[in-house]
Amino acid sequence: MCGCIPSLHPIFTLENRVIDDRIVGIWMDEEDYNNKSQFAKKWDFQRFTNFEYRYKDLEKFKINVSNFEIDTNIHNKLNYKLHSQKQEEYYILNYQGSNSPFKYIPRLSEKMIVNLTKINGELYADFYPWLPKDKSPYAAVKSTRQQSIFSMDIPRFQSNLIYGHTFAKLTFDNSNLIIKPFDPDQFERLIKEQKIRLKHEIVNEEIVITASTQELRSFISKYGNREDLFMEGDILRLSQETE
């Protein structure tokens, strides 16, 4: 539910996922933008289309292609007949941390899937670690560990990894994008003081929200206007690279 408390379930379903291209572009902290800092953090949101093809007589086989559609001739060349195809629209965030002044310290880089949804007229973002659907060993390791491992070994313990969702409220204010994550400290305090009724587990002293999507949405719908539940947030300006 919170900025740093992961949730097992998203806050959106396919029915209430929305597209809002105002988010597309490279965004910077307002301060970095004004100072034209070379060490600026960058939030690069790009629209993403995922095509999924399923073939007849091949129940488990599917192809995911990102951002471009397969030429129909390819289907014809395959021995299997196309059964169905699905198209999903969401956003990819390439987040880059502050540029290090030292060359040997790599810049932090994270890639997240961002789904937008509206609850009570407010726009919310669901952040989820980027994991290509084909689950190639290289991609899986890279996306979860956020580091390059040039190994073609199949990870033996990939199933040990569980990915979590984090959520934030998005507001567009003039040319600014304000991203307000839920305040993790406030949530932790409320849970410990037994003042919040939300399905969760405490694993190794860390809170993991296990509430269903419906429960999460009901909660946000009711308490989304409580400012004390949110962090101050990041105020971002669209970078001139985009403009």
Add this chain to the structure above:
Amino acid sequence: MRLSFHFIFWFISVAVLYRIFTIDYDNGIVDFIYTIVFHVPLIFVVYLNYFLIQKLLDFKKYTFYIISIIVGFVAGVMAHYLVFDFICPIVLPQFFMVSLSTLGEVGQYIGAYIIISLLVRLSYDRFLIRDKQIALEYAYKENQLEHLKSQLNPHFLFNSLNNIYSMTTTDVEKGRESIIRLSDTLRYMLYKTDSDRVPLIQELEYIENYIELEKLRLESLKMVSVEIPSISNQLHIAPLILLPFVENCFKHCDKNNPEIDIRIEIRHRELYLYCRNNKAVANSKIDGGLGLSNAQERLNFLYPELHVIQIKNGANYYRLELEINLNEKV
């Protein structure tokens, strides 16, 4: 219903729902608060149902009851969301909780509580009626015993037999007739009054016999006006339900100058009994005694909402008017 019963019911309800609501949750005190808040609309529908049962179902207004309870059901579901979405944030702002039930689930809870409260009420009524029935059966037996005693008491028998004996010297035919009446009266009392309902015609014959015998017993009885209609065999009545009122006239009339007026009429399957007797000055405060109160209790039980009784206890007379709707389903 007793207050303790309500308390036990809601205590069990809170315990059960708390257990259900904490199967997947472990949020401590807020789970308990949630359970209590969840009960607010349930309490509303249960007592609304209770009210509707009293006002409609008990009077067999089934259609009105069903319509009203459907409206109550919808109101209960709305109350659920009203409580969680509007009242809770104002009354309990420090607690963060949302109704986690879907509309269907809320409907199931509300519906279940309506059905449970209906069943509890019907079961309770059943126990209550059984207790009342036992008490009334006891009262009836007591009444019957009292009546039997009064009829079979040596004084009554002696007087009746003596009068019949005197009559045989003057009017043999009437004497024989009186013996038959006495015999019929005793037979009816001993063998016919065990069933729930008897043909009205038999009950009226019995009353007629009784009055005739009383007339013999009270030598000084000057004026007894009795009108009993001829009726069909189709009507039935609870045995000995009228007798205490008739008996009362003879028991409490002015023995020196008795004036008794008894009339029975049948109007559209409704029985109308009119009894009036004068009272001696010494008996002016007599109000009917145990026999009459037992008889009224029996009427309330056997003919609920089907009878009207009016009593006028004057300074020198006692008047009773009773109407019974015999159109009941036996």
